[in-house]
Amino acid sequence: MNEQGGNGRAAQPPELFEEAYIEIIGAREHNLQDIDVRIPRNKLVVITGISGSGKSSLAFDTIYAEGQRRYMETFTAYARQFIGEMERPDVEQITGLSPVISIEQKTTSRNPRSTVGTVTEVYDFMRLLFARAGEAWSWKTGKKMVRYTEEQMREQILHDFSGRRALLLAPLIRGRKGHYRELFEQVRKQGYAKVRVDGEILDIVPGMQVDRYKVHDIEVVVDRLRISPERAERLHASLQTTLKMGNGLVQLLDPDSGELRNYSRHLMDPETGLSYEEPSPNTFSFNSPYGACPHCKGLGQVNRVDLQRVIPDDSKSINQQGIVPFGEVRDNITFKQLRALAKKYGFTFSTPIRDIPEKALNVILYGGEKKEKGQKSELAVTMSYASQNEYVYNLAYEGLLNMLQRWYENSSSEKIRRWAEEFMVVDTCPECQGMRLKRESLHFKIDGKNIAELAEMDLSELAEWFEGLEERLSERQRAIARDVLKEIRLRLGFLLHVGLDYLTLNRPARTLSGGESQRIRLATQIGSQLTGITYILDEPSIGLHQRDNHRLIEALKELTHIGNTVLVVEHDKDIMLASDYL
Structure with missing residues (x-):
C-alpha cells in the first residue's frame, strides 16, 4: 500500500498511531494470505488490483463484516436472539475501526412504489x-380555489346580494345516493320547514324520503331574508348556524333570479361549490390513500386484459381452445352459459372464433346488455341435476374480460391472480395519466x-x-x-x-443500474452530514460518463473533508490518481 505524495506512516507520532490508522492484522478471509494492512483514517483510500486479488475480500468480507459484527454486539442479548449471531471474519485483529457503512452496487429497491x-x-x-x-385550482373549471373567514364571508355576501332577497342554505348531502328518510326527520325535529332537493325547494313532511337509487344534492333552508347592512346582526346569526350545519360551507340562493353562490371556510371553487380538503404532505403522496389515484392505487399503471392474449388465433374454435382462458370444454356453469349463448345467436363450439357473430362474441367477452332494475337476463341456461330433473334459469353473463379483471383484482388466491395476469398487459393509468x-x-x-x-x-x-x-x-x-x-x-x-443530472424523481428505483443506485446512496450519505464513519464503496464509477468523474471524486473528497474515511474498490485511473492513499 502506497500513500500518494510521500510516506505518511513515518510522520505520525507514536501516541497517535492507532487513532490515525485502521490497522488490520492477519487477514485470511477467502483468498487473502494472512496480510497486514494499515489504512489512514479520514482519507480517500482506493483498493485496486486484478480480479481475484482479494479487493472485495478485504473491503467487504473483512472490514465491513467486522464493523457489522461490532454493531450487532451493541444490542442486548435479548435482541440478538432474534437477529442471530454474525460470524467473525477470519482476521487476527482490527483496530481503529469506526462505524462502517457499505454502499454497494445493488438496486435500491424492488418495491414498485419506490422512486x-x-x-x-x-x-x-x-x-x-x-x-x-x-395554490389550489378547481379541476372542474380551472379557477383558483378560495377560502373565507366568517367575517370575509359576511362582507362578501353583503357585497354580492345587497338589497336582494336570499335563501341561506346549509349543504348536507352532495352527490350521494340514498333515501335520507332519517335525515329529513332529524332536520324537521330541529325546527326547519324547507329543504332544497336537487335544485327544488320542498316542504319537509313526516316520512319524507327521496329515490334511494339516484344521486342527490340536499340543502337545508336555514333562513330567508333581504340582505342589507340593517340586517347584519340577523345575517351574522344565521350565517353561524348555516356554517355549523354545512360543515363550513354556505350557499346563498336568489329565489328571483335563481343565482346561486358558494362560500366556504375550506378551499372551494366559487362557481361550482367544489371543495378540497385542507392539504397535508399525505395529499401529495402516491403511497397514501389521501393522495394516491384511486384507480391505480398510486402506481401510475394498471393491468388490463389484452384481447390478443385471450384470442391469439381466431381461426380456432371454442372446442380447440381458441378462447384460451376457457380451456377445454367442461360441464360447468360457464360452458352452460356459453351453450345458451350459442343457441341464442346461432353458432356452435366448432365455429371458428372469427365466424362467431360479432354481437355474440361481444357478449362472450364483455357480457350481456345491462338490464333495468327488476328485469331478468334473457339468457336462459338449462341446469340438470343427479335427480335427472332439468331446470331453466335466467342468468346474467358477466363477460370473460370482466371476469378476468375481477379475479385479478379481488381474488384471495395468488395462484388465480397469477393465472389471470397471464392474459394482461400493463398500461398507463387512464385516470391519472401515469402521474400516480x-x-x-x-x-x-x-x-x-x-x-x-x-x-x-x-x-x-x-x-x-x-x-x-x-x-x-x-x-x-x-x-x-x-x-x-x-x-x-x-x-x-x-x-x-455525483453525475445523476439525467435522472427524474419519478424514475422507479427498481429500474436503476447498480452504479446509479450506489451514487444515489452516496449522495444521500453526503446529505446526512454524518462524521466519524468508514464508508466502503464498490466501483462507484461504473456506468458514469468519463466527463462526470470529477464530480464523483469531489463527492468522495467531501465525505473525507467532514471527517469520514472512504474506502473505494476501484479500477478507474482518475479516481486512483485522485486518492490520498492507494
Whole structure:
C-alpha cells in the first residue's frame, strides 16, 4: 500500500498511531494470505488490483463484516436472539475501526412504489412544500380555489346580494345516493320547514324520503331574508348556524333570479361549490390513500386484459381452445352459459372464433346488455341435476374480460391472480395519466407546475427551476417555503454532484443500474452530514460518463473533508490518481 505524495506512516507520532490508522492484522478471509494492512483514517483510500486479488475480500468480507459484527454486539442479548449471531471474519485483529457503512452496487429497491424521489427524500420535501405553499385550482373549471373567514364571508355576501332577497342554505348531502328518510326527520325535529332537493325547494313532511337509487344534492333552508347592512346582526346569526350545519360551507340562493353562490371556510371553487380538503404532505403522496389515484392505487399503471392474449388465433374454435382462458370444454356453469349463448345467436363450439357473430362474441367477452332494475337476463341456461330433473334459469353473463379483471383484482388466491395476469398487459393509468396522484392533488400548483410535473423533469432542469423560485413566489409563500427550499436545493445539489443530472424523481428505483443506485446512496450519505464513519464503496464509477468523474471524486473528497474515511474498490485511473492513499 502506497500513500500518494510521500510516506505518511513515518510522520505520525507514536501516541497517535492507532487513532490515525485502521490497522488490520492477519487477514485470511477467502483468498487473502494472512496480510497486514494499515489504512489512514479520514482519507480517500482506493483498493485496486486484478480480479481475484482479494479487493472485495478485504473491503467487504473483512472490514465491513467486522464493523457489522461490532454493531450487532451493541444490542442486548435479548435482541440478538432474534437477529442471530454474525460470524467473525477470519482476521487476527482490527483496530481503529469506526462505524462502517457499505454502499454497494445493488438496486435500491424492488418495491414498485419506490422512486428516485422517495429514496433521496427530495420528493418528501416537495410534498411538504406543496402542502404549505401550493395554490389550489378547481379541476372542474380551472379557477383558483378560495377560502373565507366568517367575517370575509359576511362582507362578501353583503357585497354580492345587497338589497336582494336570499335563501341561506346549509349543504348536507352532495352527490350521494340514498333515501335520507332519517335525515329529513332529524332536520324537521330541529325546527326547519324547507329543504332544497336537487335544485327544488320542498316542504319537509313526516316520512319524507327521496329515490334511494339516484344521486342527490340536499340543502337545508336555514333562513330567508333581504340582505342589507340593517340586517347584519340577523345575517351574522344565521350565517353561524348555516356554517355549523354545512360543515363550513354556505350557499346563498336568489329565489328571483335563481343565482346561486358558494362560500366556504375550506378551499372551494366559487362557481361550482367544489371543495378540497385542507392539504397535508399525505395529499401529495402516491403511497397514501389521501393522495394516491384511486384507480391505480398510486402506481401510475394498471393491468388490463389484452384481447390478443385471450384470442391469439381466431381461426380456432371454442372446442380447440381458441378462447384460451376457457380451456377445454367442461360441464360447468360457464360452458352452460356459453351453450345458451350459442343457441341464442346461432353458432356452435366448432365455429371458428372469427365466424362467431360479432354481437355474440361481444357478449362472450364483455357480457350481456345491462338490464333495468327488476328485469331478468334473457339468457336462459338449462341446469340438470343427479335427480335427472332439468331446470331453466335466467342468468346474467358477466363477460370473460370482466371476469378476468375481477379475479385479478379481488381474488384471495395468488395462484388465480397469477393465472389471470397471464392474459394482461400493463398500461398507463387512464385516470391519472401515469402521474400516480388523485386529480385534487394534481391541481395544487406552484408557479404553474403541479408536483407530478416537477417529478417528470430531469434533475438538472428541476434544480434550475428551484434556483430562482423565490422571485416567482408571493411574499407569504416565500416566508413559508424558505427552509424547505433550502433542503430541496441541498439534496438536488448532491445528486448533481455525483453525475445523476439525467435522472427524474419519478424514475422507479427498481429500474436503476447498480452504479446509479450506489451514487444515489452516496449522495444521500453526503446529505446526512454524518462524521466519524468508514464508508466502503464498490466501483462507484461504473456506468458514469468519463466527463462526470470529477464530480464523483469531489463527492468522495467531501465525505473525507467532514471527517469520514472512504474506502473505494476501484479500477478507474482518475479516481486512483485522485486518492490520498492507494
